[in-house]
Amino acid sequence: xxxxxxxxxxxxxxxxxxxxxxxxxxxxxxxxxxxxxxxxxxxxxxxxxxxxxxxxxxxxxxxxxxxxxxxxxxxxxxxxxxxxxxxxxxxxxxxxxxxxxxxxxxxxxxxxxxxxxxxxxxxxxxxxxxxxxxxxxxxxxxxxxxxxxxxxxxxxxxxxxxxxxxxxxxxxxxxxxxxxxxxxxxxxxxxxxxxxxxxxxxxxxxxxxxxxxxxxxxxxxxxxxxxxxxxxxxxxxxxxxxxxxxxxxxxxxxxxxxxxxxxxxxxxxxxxxxxxxxxxxxxxxxxxxxxxxxxxxx
Amino acid sequence: xxxxxxxxxxxxxxxxxxxxxxxxxxxxxxxxxxxxxxxxxxxxxxxxxxxxxxxxxxxxxxxxxxxxxxxxxxxxxxxxxxxxxxxxxxxxxxxxxxxxxxxxxxxxxxxxxxxxxxxxxxxxxxxxxxxxxxxxxxxxxxxxxxxxxxxxxxxxxxxxxxxxxxxxxxxxxxxxxxxxxxxxxxxxxxxxxxxxxxxxxxxxxxxxxxxxxxxxxxxxxxxxxxxxxxxxxxxxxxxxxxxxxxxxxxxxxxxxxxxxxxxxxxxxxxxxxxxxxxxxxxxxxxxxxxxxxxxxxxxxxxxxxxxxxxxxxxxxxxxxxxxxxxxxxxxxxxxxxxxxxxxx
Numbered sequence: 001x002x003x004x005x006x007x008x009x010x011x012x013x014x015x016x017x018x019x020x021x022x023x024x025x026x027x028x029x030x031x032x033x034x035x036x037x038x039x040x041x042x043x044x045x046x047x048x049x050x051x052x053x054x055x056x057x058x059x060x061x062x063x064x065x066x067x068x069x070x071x072x073x074x075x076x077x078x079x080x081x082x083x084x085x086x087x088x089x090x091x092x093x094x095x096x097x098x099x100x101x102x103x104x105x106x107x108x109x110x111x112x113x114x115x116x117x118x119x120x121x122x123x124x125x126x127x128x129x130x131x132x133x134x135x136x137x138x139x140x141x142x143x144x145x146x147x148x149x150x151x152x153x154x155x156x157x158x159x160x161x162x163x164x165x166x167x168x169x170x171x172x173x174x175x176x177x178x179x180x181x182x183x184x185x186x187x188x189x190x191x192x193x194x195x196x197x198x199x200x201x202x203x204x205x206x207x208x209x210x211x212x213x214x215x216x217x218x219x220x221x222x223x224x225x226x227x228x229x230x231x232x233x234x235x236x237x238x239x240x241x242x243x244x245x246x247x248x249x250x251x252x253x254x255x256x257x258x259x260x261x262x263x264x265x266x267x268x269x270x271x272x273x274x275x276x277x278x279x280x281x282x283x284x285x286x287x288x289x290x291x292x293x294x295x296x297x298x
Numbered sequence: 299x300x301x302x303x304x305x306x307x308x309x310x311x312x313x314x315x316x317x318x319x320x321x322x323x324x325x326x327x328x329x330x331x332x333x334x335x336x337x338x339x340x341x342x343x344x345x346x347x348x349x350x351x352x353x354x355x356x357x358x359x360x361x362x363x364x365x366x367x368x369x370x371x372x373x374x375x376x377x378x379x380x381x382x383x384x385x386x387x388x389x390x391x392x393x394x395x396x397x398x399x400x401x402x403x404x405x406x407x408x409x410x411x412x413x414x415x416x417x418x419x420x421x422x423x424x425x426x427x428x429x430x431x432x433x434x435x436x437x438x439x440x441x442x443x444x445x446x447x448x449x450x451x452x453x454x455x456x457x458x459x460x461x462x463x464x465x466x467x468x469x470x471x472x473x474x475x476x477x478x479x480x481x482x483x484x485x486x487x488x489x490x491x492x493x494x495x496x497x498x499x500x501x502x503x504x505x506x507x508x509x510x511x512x513x514x515x516x517x518x519x520x521x522x523x524x525x526x527x528x529x530x531x532x533x534x535x536x537x538x539x540x541x542x543x544x545x546x547x548x549x550x551x552x553x554x555x556x557x558x559x560x561x562x563x564x565x566x567x568x569x570x571x572x573x574x575x576x577x578x579x580x581x582x583x584x585x586x587x588x589x590x591x592x593x594x595x596x597x598x599x600x601x602x603x604x605x606x607x608x609x610x611x612x613x614x615x616x617x618x619x620x621x622x623x624x625x626x627x628x629x630x631x632x633x634x635x636x637x638x639x640x641x642x
Contacts, residue, residue, distance in 0.1 A: 035443045036454050043457045046510060047464065049482060050472045062480040113344035122334035128341060135348050137564070137619065139571035141590040142612040143351070145604045146358035148597055169351035176344060201336065230465040232574040237594060247467035251578045263475045270468040277463045285456050292462075292515070293522035 047274070054268040061263050075268035084254045084262075087241065088269055091249035095229055095273075097160060098245055102167040102228040103221050106175040111217065114179030115205065119188065129177075136173035140233045143169060148237060158240030166234045171224045178223060181294035182216035219287040222280055229277070246273050356612070359605040363387050367600030387606035391415045411596050414587060415607075419614070422588045425505060425576075426569040432509045433565055434558075437516030442550075444517065445524045458514035466511065470578035473507035477579075500584040504576045508569070516561055523557025524550070563622045570615045589614070 056063060057070040058078075080089050116122070117129060147166055156162040190212070194204040232247040239248055250269050255262030281288055366383040389395065395403035396412045406413035444455055461469070476483050477493035484490055493499045527550065535545050573590035580586040582595070589611045596604040 029448065032443060032446050032448050035439075036448065036450060039440050039443060039454055040457050042510070043461055043514065046472055046476065047460050049476060050468075053475065062478070064482050064485045109343040109347055112340040116337040116340035120333040120337045120340075122337040125337075128345075132344070132348070134619075135352055137567045137615075138352060139567075139590070139608075139612055139615050141571060141573065141593045142359060142608045143355040145593065145597055145601055145608050146355040146362060149362070149601045150355075150358070165351055168347060172344060172347055172351075226463065230467075232465070232467045232577075233590065233594070236577075237597065247465050247574075250465075250471055251467045251574075253471075261474070263478070266471050267475065270464075270471060273468055274464045277465075278460055281459045281463045282456050285452075285459060288459065289455070289518055289522075293519050 047278075050267045050274075051271050053264055054271040056264055058262075058264050075264040076272070078262065078265040079269040079272065084256060086249065086254055087244075088246070088249055088253075090242065091244055091246045092272070094160075094163075094239075094243050095245040095247070098163050098167065098235075099225045099228040101160075101164050102171050103224040105164075106168060106172040106224050107217060107221055110172055110175035110179055110220075111213075113176045114183050115209075117176070117180045118183035129180075132173045132176050136170060136177065138169065138173075140166070140170065140231075144234060144237055147234075151238060157238060158243050160243055162238045163235055163243060163245070166238070167228050167231055170231075171228050174227055175220055175224050178220045178291045178294050179216060182220070182291070183213065186212055186216070215287065216291075219284060219291045222284060222288060223291050226277060226281075359609055359612075362602045363606035363609050365602040367602045383602065387603050388610065390603070391607055391610060411592060411599065414592055417585060418587045418589050418592045421501075421585055422570060422572065422590075424501070425508070425572055425588065426566055428505050429508045429512070429569050430562060430565050432505070433513045433516045434562060436509065436513045437520055437561070438558075440513065440517035441520035441524055444521050458517055460514075461511050462514045464511070466574040467578060469507060469511045470575050473503065473510075474579050477503050494580050495584070497584045500580045500586050504579055504586055507579060508572065508575055511575070512565060512568070516565055519561035519564070520554065520558055523554040523561075526557070527553045559622070559626060563619065566622065567615055567619055570618060571611075 052066075052068050053061070054075055055068055055071050055073070057072045057074065060070045063069055079086075082089075113132075117125065117132075143166055147162075151157050151159075151162045186209070188209075190208050191204045194208045195201065199207065229245075230247065231245070232251065235245050235248050236251065239245065246269070250266060250273065253262060253266045253269065255265065364383055364385070364387070366381050366386070390397075390403065390412060392415065393403075394406050394413050394415055396406040396410060397403055440458065444451065444458070464472075474494070475481055478484075479490070479492055483493070491499050493503045531549055531553070532545060535549055540548065571590050572588050573594070576582055576586045576588055577591055577594070582588075582591045587595075589607070593604055593608045593611060596607055
């Protein structure tokens with residue numbers, strides 16, 4: 001690095017006194033805090049606005065006072081009210097049923113595949129990894145048409161299984177590659193020593209590795225559940241009034257007046273749907289970030 | 299750590315472990331063979347499941363796409379039977395042709411689904427290029443800030459997860475509300491724009507909402523890449539007198555590039571299949587119909603034609619992924635795959 005720019009930079013650096021360096025440091029720190037504040041506002045302001053609106057009286061929907069005014073809990077009652085044809089309570093239940101089933105199935109199947117990919121040497125390993133990664137990036141819209149026809153023909157339209165099975169197509173690959181990268185980080189020497197002590201490979205897996213892997217599996221379960229919970233495209237086409245999940249319910253929320261979107265009730269419903277996720281994510285922040293970025297960096 | 303396992307010393311991983319089913323004096327080949335058998339059993343459920351939920355529908359869609367849609371002829375009112383269609387469905391979409399009365403095809407009249415293929419493709423790519431560009435620049439900036447050490451860094455890292463955790467359907471409704479004529483955004487900027495009422499405001503509404511929702515994901519991926527760069531490299535370059543810009547251009551950028559390329563690839567493929575946000579925010583009106591929305595609108599008008607369109611969409615996405623991996627060096631499998639021989 002002996003470019004002229006670098007050497008003049010160096011000379012300039014030496015010329016400057018200590019005080020300027022300190023000043024610059026101080027400025028850099030101030031700039032960091034300003035930037036951090038901008039990021040905080042950018043990320044949190046819309047979510048904050050949702051919560052503020054959720055607690056605002058219907059008559060003051062468009063009130064733009066930045067802090068809570070005309071506070072009420074009515075919107076939450078309206079959100080669960082079924083008299084306008086909304087079945088938000090049922091939709092919440094449906095989302096939980098679908099999310100839990102998809103998560104459990106994907107984990108049970110995926111944990112074995114992830115173990116093999118992280119731990120064993122075999123031919124076509126990269127092919128399998130590539131296939132699974134490709135599957136996770138697969139456009140849901142390419143699946144919907146044949147599934148729509150198939151489920152219509154066999155009378156599965158609007159059933160839970162018609163909503164659960166397509167979700168596995170993107171939750172399972174996510175599960176496998178997140179678990180694979182977690183598994184790679186684990187202290188596998190313990191498995192070796194268990195095997196030296198006379199365990200079979202299967203026993204070593206169950207008795208030594210599974211307990212160690214529990215945090216990784218738990219984090220993956222959260223990620224799997226969130227992605228199933230957030231799914232909209234497939235559910236919007238294959239569900240019916242009785243089985244539709246919250247995302248579909250919120251997208252088509254009806255109000256008392258047909259021409260008026262019931263924003264405050266929607267924001268209340270959105271708050272209910274989001275708050276548990278946000279709490280979960282904030283509590284397990286470190287693990288979640290590790291799991292999210294697992295696919296992109298080693 | 300290994301207290302439960304007794305005092306047995308840990309066997310070095312480089313040594314050949316005992317293989318139970320193999321003969322005595324097992325060589326490396328046998329080891330791989332026996333592991334291969336294990337691996338195929340462990341992988342079988344996943345492969346079968348993905349075969350059922352992904353491979354079967356793809357093949358089924360391709361088969362369907364070469365069939366004619368049965369139904370009533372919109373013009374004559376007569377029932378037309380299905381049957382093999384050859385590549386007619388594809389020709390119709392790509393050439394924006396619709397069935398004409400008495401056989402043959404004519405250019406689709408404006409407003410019909412058949413006439414929207416190229417505008418939908420254009421819109422999809424427009425959204426993809428602009429949102430991914432914004433997200434990359436903003437995400438990079440956020441990641442650089444979050445990589446610094448300062449009080450409250452944990453708070454910022456937690457806050458960026460909030461937009462990511464909110465379901466897209468909720469995000470769409472939230473931005474629809476904020477973009478309302480009487481909403482906070484018009485109020486904040488003292489504007490009176492009908493955001494979802496005309497073409498460019500509607501497009502910007504989708505772009506802004508998508509950027510808000512997905513920049514955090516990008517920032518976290520880039521941050522993970524930044525954290526892999528050893529601090530000594532920066533120290534050394536500082537000693538050598540490199541300026542901040544030089545450090546960014548000559549150290550940060552090249553070293554973060556593998557992670558950055560993967561992040562951009564992930565986001566690009568995700569943006570190309572964008573559906574929820576424009577579907578709820580604008581309903582696809584004012585030229586915000588993406589390819590995914592077009593497929594969904596077509597389904598109820600004819601499965602086979604929809605299957606052809608979804609296959610085209612899939613091929614476009616596949617092609618983009620191929621270009622990324624082949625020419626732009628986004629090595630996804632290497633990045634996320636096994637580290638290979640150097641493993642502990």
